[in-house]
Amino acid sequence: MNTSFKVLISVFCVTMLITSCSRKKDTFINRNFHALGTKYNILYNGNIALEKGRETVDNAATDNYWQLLPIERMQVSEDIFFPGQSKNQDFERAEEKAIKAVQKHGMNIKGKEYNPQIDEAYLLLGQARYFDQRFVPALEAFNYILYKYPASDKINTAKVWREKANIRLENNELAIKNLKRLLEQEELEDQDLADATSILAQAYINVKSKDSALTQLAIAADFTKKNKEKARFNYVIGQLYNEFGKKDSANLAFDNVIDMHRKIPRPYYINAHLAKSNNFDMENGNQIEFLEYLTDLEEDRENRPFLDKIYYRIAEFHRANKRDSMAIAYYNKSLRTNSGDKDLKSRDYATLGDMSFDNAEYKLAGAYYDSTMLNMKLNSKPYRVVKRKRENLEDVIYYEDIAQANDSILRLVNLSEVERLAYFTTYTEELKVLAEAEKEKAEAEARRKASGSGLKTSENTNNSKSSLGSKSVRATPGGAKTSQESDFYFYNPTTVAYGKSEFVKVWGDRELKDNWRLSDAKGKGSNSSQDIDVAANATDDERFDPEFYIAKIPSDQKVIDSLAKDRNYAYYQLGTIYKEKFKEYELAKVKLETLLQNNPEDRLILPSKYNLYKIYIELGLSSKASAMMDEIVNTYPDSRYAKILLNPKSEFALDENSPESLYKKIFKQFGDQQYAEVVTKAEQYITQFEGDPLVPKFEILKASANGRLNGFEAYKKGVNYIALTYPNSEEGKKAKEILKTVIPILAKKEFVSNDTGNRFNVLYSFTNEEKDQIEEFVKKLDNSVSKVSYFNLSTSVDFYDANTTFVVVHGLKSIQGAAGFAEILKENKDKIDRDFYSISSPNYEIVQRHKNLNEYLESQ
Template identity: 40%
Template sequence: MHALSTKYNVLYNGQVAYDQAKLQLDDKYADNFWELLPIEPLKIEEDDKAILINPSSPPKDNNGDTESTATGFERAEEKAVKAIQKHGMDIKGKERNRQIDDAYLLLGKSRYYSQRFVPALEAFNFVLENYTENDLKDQTRVWQAKTLVRLQNEELAIETLQYLLKNLNLPLELVEDGHTTMAMAYQALDSTDLVIKHLDSAVLFSVDPKQKSRNLFILGQVYRNEQKIDSSNLYFEKLMNFNKAPLRYQVHAQIDRAKNYTKEDSTALFLARFKKLIKNRDNRPFLDELYYHKGLIESQNDSIKIGLEDFEKSLRAVNGIEYQKELTYEAIGNIYFDKAKFELAGAYYDSIIGITKNKNEKRIRRLVRKRESLEEVITYEALANTNDSILKIAALPKAAQEAFYQGYIDSIKKVDELAKIKLENALESTTGFGNLSDDSSKSSSKGGKFYFYNNNVAGFGKQEFKRSWGNRALEDNWRISAKKAISDNTKKTDLLVVEDNFDTSKKYELDYYISRIPTKKSDLDSITYLRNDAYYNLGIIYKEQFKEYPLAAERLEKLLTFNPVEKLILPINYHLYKIYANFDETKSNKYKNVVVSNYPESRYAKIILNPEKILAYDDANSPEAIYNDIYCNYDFQHYVEAYQKTEKAIERFKDEPIIPKLELLKAHILMKTIGAEAFKEALSFVALSYPNTEEGKRAVEILENFDSDSANSGQ
């Protein structure tokens, strides 16, 4: 009677609660397919280590809220305890109720999924110690080994499973579970070969389609991490052809097979597969990933335009994953970066930094550094374009200026009129506030009757606002257009930002535009100076930081056409000589001759005529050691010896990163030995030759302070 009541009443209800909670736990588990999947889909929270030993501590989900599944496992545990306490029949040291061993197993499994592993292990050990003749002994050994892995006792788990798997009469289900748990243990020990061996065995004896699909996917990932791409492809293709696999595994098998794509693969086949997957309505939850990987294949095959379209579709996918958005923004940014459209690239990198939740991730830190390196080039490009436009308009006769601005005013009037018509047409289809009791109107993508519930009407309103006011921050006094975020990395970049104090209420008045054109010589000279400085810095940045030699040459050659100040002409020609040496020897020789012929006594000419013979050096003769030795001479006021060593070091280590430091030190030596004029000349050389180094920026600061002090003393 006790056995019957235990099996069909208490334990039955406990097993139902356990099964429901387990199903809910599996459904709620969100796999990160961008990383190696865990063999068992169970998230162990680092913050919840107390759960391992404290039976009363409930597990938490990713958001820190108590999991609803915990209730099911708690109920299963309660039923198991009730079965043991009320229906246990321990008579003379022997349990007479044949269902109590099942109750202890259910107790241990419930505690395991509640992440209370020590109490779970106690339950499994009790079964193995007291019910040695029962038919659940082998199943309990697998659960005992699983718990030992979670408690980081992998060696004992492996020993237990090796003993178990020697039994050739084990049911296939236990063989699969045993090999899968062995793979978990060896994964914790970083034994990749043994992980592969046991996952292969688990797949061979598989009974559970879900676990088989997971094991196949992990095998594909592991082989890829081991750079065994052919084996990785084999397992992903096996999973693609496994009809019983859950949809998420089948789709991600296609995606991860595409991650292994090379030019040797059939591009047409891959694109056909992805088009078919995208058309399948069942795959809507994966559209962001599918479009992204299709875009990658297109862009790798020089179909950049199609690739960009796919990336945009990926970003627009409904319920897209934030991490996938980051990858898509990065892919678009990289395309524009490779095309040297650095401002656009920077905008997409900004989007990633704005949405990422893990700013300490290595990929994000690298991206932030890359974005920071673009800051100067974006600033200088904007300044060069703006000041170029101002100077061109300022150089036109008044009639031409009026014609230019009248044409601009006419064009914006047309655009504004079209926007107004679209807005009126959209409003005509509405009746003001609509039926406020109809909540469905608020969420309809086609728009409700209230203005801001209608996406089309609201969209027109946003466009009209932007056209009139531009992009404004959500803050007080937003109408003040001069408010603008300014990068304050250096004094130099601060000077480049010009406040936009355009009065939008006068955007149709021709006289207003004409009045804004600078006419004073001092204003035009200032604009010209900033424009020329921007072109020079762009040339150096493209040359040294991005190795974009054609772009660097174009900026510097254009600067020469502006008749820059004399002090810029020599370094411009020298840098053009170095730039063209990478891809056009004829032009390189042309600029070399200019430097050598017109400026034979300059340091640039000496560098060209006496190319360094790079010598091998040990630690004692390294650039840093030589620099430290020279600095010691300087510090002890042995200026002549320091100067001689500096000259030799500069000749020896030309084009090494240490050169800017040596040149700046040499400037200070000249200050002590010759005087202020030599000091200023040497500083100018450092500032113009190495403007993007710390030494170059330091030289600019010294020169600015030097001139300021001179002016003050003169007064």
Template identity: 45%
Template sequence: MFAGACSTKKDAFLNRNFHALTTKYNVLYNGKTAFDEGRLNIVEAYEDNFWDILPIERLQVSEEILFPNRQPKNKNFELAEEKATKAIQKHSMNIAGNEKNPQMDEAFLLLGKARYFDQRFVPAQEAFNYILYKYPQSDKIAEAKIWREKTNIRLENEQIAIKNLERLLKQNELNRQDYVDANAFLGQAYIKLNKIDTATAYLKEAAFTTKNHYDKSRYLFILGQLYENQQQLDSADMAFREILRMKRKAPRMYWAHAQIKLAEHFDYAKGNDVENLKALTKLEENREARPYLDKIFYRIAEFHRQHDSLSLAEKYYNKSLQEETPDKYLKVLDYQMLGNFRFDQAEYLQAGLYFDSTLVNMDQKTLAYFRMKRKRDNLEDVIKFEASAQVNDSILNLTSLSEDDRKEIFQSLIDSLKAKVIAEQKAAKESENIALDRESFLGLDNQNRQAASSSFQFYDQTVMAQQRMDFRVKWGNRNLSDNWRWKDRGAFQPQDKNLQASQTGENENNFSGEIYQVSYYTDKIPTDPHVIDSIGKTRNEAYYQLGLIYKERFKAYPVAADRLEILLTNEPEQKYVVPAKYNLYQIYREINPAKAEDIRKDILVNHPDSRFAEILKNPNAVLSANADSPESVYNKLYEFYKNQDFVSLETRLNKASLNYIGDDMVPKFQLLKARTLARLDGLEAYQKSLENLSVDYPNSPEGKEAAQLLTKGFGDIPKNEFAFDTIQATWKTLIPFKLGDSLLLKKQKEIILKAIDTLRYDYLFVTEDVYDRNTQFLVIHGFNRPTAAQGFTELLQVNKDFKLRLQNPIYIQSKHYEVIQIYKNLEAYLREFDKLLFTAKN
């Protein structure tokens, strides 16, 4: 009877039930156990990003390319798939086209789930589709449909998933869990399509229908995030409070983050500050919230920052970082705020270090990274100019003091250095004594320790050594006298005579170095008037540049005004006076209109013939373009650009930018310089120049144009590659010359033009193009194949009427000529062309 029951070809009661029970309680049981364990491991290993809308399902999808037939990576899912396959192969009873084993739909469902969580979504979908095709009457049909649409969402087929899930909700009487899952994943599909309002309705239905406390908490939290995304903060807070009302039923992860979200949405204008801080403090002290202290500390820091308690805010930002959080985005926020604090306090070096830490934790492909990097690069100039201004101010201050005042300052410095050395020597000696006691304590062997041991502590040498060491750490070296604790009793004098002498100032040999001599410092003070004048100019330039940087790059108007005011009190060179006043006028228009009007009058009265006075008199008028006006200079320089005199143009642009410093035309000069560098040095130099322009003049039309170019990228330029077309390609011949060898170039150009005219090659034409700082090309255009270009070149060399001696002519397709001009990679092209010739010959 048992042998007969094993047959899968016999449709009998005993056979059906034998295989059904064996499948359910043996093979599939083991498979489901492995699957549940694997799924639990994936859920626990998943790190939720609470700064973004959470996904419905905790599954980290790998970005690597996964092939359908690859082996499973997770052993649990591999075992689950193996058991499902075994159940199908060993216990399927497909008789006359009908499946007689009622557990087969469960086997295929397990097979699809195992593949799904192993991220083989196409094979998983095949398993789910097989259930829908083969077992339409199965009680698992709704679950299989939901899993199929989950797979479609993973495969980015959201529209198909939405269509099928909405049809499922309309047509079927679903059990509670299937109804919840269908609504939840419909919401997920709409979230991926960025249809947040529609997603909200489905998530709300799922959250308030499910009886699973874990799912309810997660769905409510996502619901709150969706409301938050739509700026419906009241509705969002209701969702987060619903999680808190679940009390112990809600997982601590969602419970803690719900409270953090409520604190984030706190209305500082209308809310109760005391209650808000009390709630945050209570959350900080809660043991169950310890895993989330990094975010709690950050939220407390934000509370104090909003109330201008910057020292407390800084303390909690640091505490947030000390939790060693794995959350990179939180690190970015902490480091950025600490960097901003340091910047506002003019501690630029520290600010730069914080911004460096910020960049380390940012995704380098994002716009936020680019903006932060630009801010950090800007800080480099601030650090440089602030250091220059501070150092040169100090030097100039010393040059203005009398000899006696200088000696007094440096003697005070020397005394402080000596005091520091004495303190370090004393600390080192005390540490040495403590170390000797510790060694004595640790050096007792077991035998001596046992011999010395006694019930009375002063007979135990080990205890005595330890107590002597503890006493010295706490009290130092005290004299043996009455009232030894009193401060004025002091410490006994050490036995080291040198140290004793150095402490009392008797041993001057310890301070015989040159750094303890006043003359070492006073001799370094410059006395040459030319040197002092040069230092003053350097300082003035630093203050002017700082004023522009704070004004244009950081919009720090009070600091910018302070630096420019200092510049004007230093009686700077005339070239800085009017531009500094005009920039002050622009700054005070934003923060102090009355003072702006005073400066405007000052410019009109004291500098009536300046360009800035003309601008102030009639801001909307087009100024007359005299020979020295920046507009006229720009027009002349643009002629250099059209004539490809790029090397000379670069020098002239630098000079013009310096001559018209502070003028609105300077950004135009800088944009022209960027294009000049593109022609001389290629794309990388062009990008760097645009970055500088966007940073230095962010509010000018040219600066905005540069920022837009950098943000959108250069998608319309060709790629840095050489793919040779065999049909419909145009070719050019490049004849290289040294840049500046214009006589030879013009002579050969005349001969080539004569040859074109004589031979009636009317389809050819010749141009002169600069390649880089050392090379220029004579370019012959119009060939339809490389052999035609080579033939014409040979004709120029052998024909008795021309007899040209051409140095290393280069044959290139038109599209490749554009590439080498953009990337300046002629050598790379020549290697690829040589490969093409070698292939053609063979």
């Protein structure tokens, strides 16, 4: 009896279990069985995976406190993933759990869902996709909840998440409309209200309605239960108030963050302090107390990870109070923290560059601007601003290098044999001292390593462990130990430092790039003729021998004269640059006065004196200005400068003999195809105005005219000359770009097949003896062409070479059509009967460029 009863009970339990697993029967047991399994098993594990993934995303995000923070801390990646791929395994697991809940426990019977947990499964699915940055599939999941489960207790949460996805998809106006309707129609609970208002604030920020965003953020900050969110919302409120210029309101928001202190992550706390400090009133505030406040931040051990920003803020304080030396010290301390904040580094370098620029230390400023650009987003607006500043310094750095290098060499040239020996003896003695110090340091390091290795060997022997011998154990970044040879070069910081020092001695400061050994691989502003280290190929004995260096001093008078000529021209350029571009009249005065003391070429003397006259006027040195004016007028009475000084109101600077006026004249001649005349006059003016800033413009005009006269090779030669002779002028830079990008294209001289063309021309050739016939011929041709309505035809008169001019009909559609059109013109009323050539437009360009008409005719 008992046995039968047990069997019946077992059968009944098994039957109940099997029937309760059914997803197609709406019974109390079925509903609760699947609901409990969904909630406490699948969704529980799915939500754990979701939270783990959210924590990963939160830790991976990097906030840029220099800009307005986004409301939600999530860094959107631009990486592209194929459908079905996931960026994060935790979100993939959460999505799998959500899908499993729907597939295994969904009770969709006749279109109605009877498992009350399925709406939460779809919410988990949407959230997993959202944080995995698959916003369109996430939006589909949230919309499905709103469509299928309108009575769900998660309906408002789903609406908020749908708008979060809409905002990520840049549907900001739609999100604002839906969220405003939600807030008007529903009574949201605390966290739902905080989520709705915070994401509405983000939408307002995105559409530039930041005043509306402030109101919503204030509500979100009051109702959120999460301390991280409360701190973030208050910090953004402070940033917005700062944008509106309301510093007191901003400080109240930052104080709300500071008051939370240890309840929130440290970055919020420190950056709130720093943001508040930026609002300090430098004129009316107590500067002593404020400096103590900044010092307390600096000395707090907990703030060590944020010293880069604290040092920067202290530097800004000292700079505002015109304590430049203290400011520079703290900017450099900020840089030495090796911060990973590129925005901060760019600010440090840019400020140091600006300070060096203000102190007329242009070469140093250029170096700082180079470092600034390395820490900025390429081609961003701030990058372009700094790049323009750096380019303005290009000429200064280039000519300063030449002037300094050549001055140094010429000073050595002018020393007596005894003075040279004394100078280089002192120099080599200093080298020996440095070498000895390096050697002692290396030996001490070697002894230390050997001692440590021996100790380890002894300890290992005493402990019956495997001996490492002469090997030392090096900790890898991951914390594991790797046995390596103790004398391996890159594991010894002393030998590495020594190697770096030797590299700089031999090769100089080289940029990391391909072919770095080549002389043209040097950094900007270097003077390649002087950059080669004389000790590059020297032995140790030669390096410490004064006679080795003395032998390197040039003795050939041609070389010495060339150095002096280059040095003087550099001084002239520096004087004009400091005067015209930077308004640094004292620096310009020193450069030009030094130039006149160095026996310059005649072409530099008069313009230097005229520029000095202008500088003396600007500096209020009236007696010097009068003396310089008398010297120019008396010594160079027929010069343009003398005429300007004698009658400044007549504006001789712009008279018909000024470089500007003459340039305009020959430019007009260039447009009129008078190329031979342009070349002749350009050569004359280049010699006449040598040293004038307009000379490179005459050169480029001459090169272009030569190209039209004599073809591609003449143009290439002219452009190459400009690039080499005027490397730092605008024309020189353009010439370099032309050589790099345009010349390889123009060099192609192979004719293309007529079958590939879609525009063709008819050429009528005239020699110089027939030039007087061209005008009448063109009239007749234009009259005939005007009667043709089925083609868009035009005519032109084109220079070909010194002996030939073409009259061209443009706009025909085939090579046969061009020839046929010319034959028809022979029979029309005007009787245009003359030898012609038919040619496609691409081939006509090649013929004009390379002057190879005969080759074209032979190829047809």
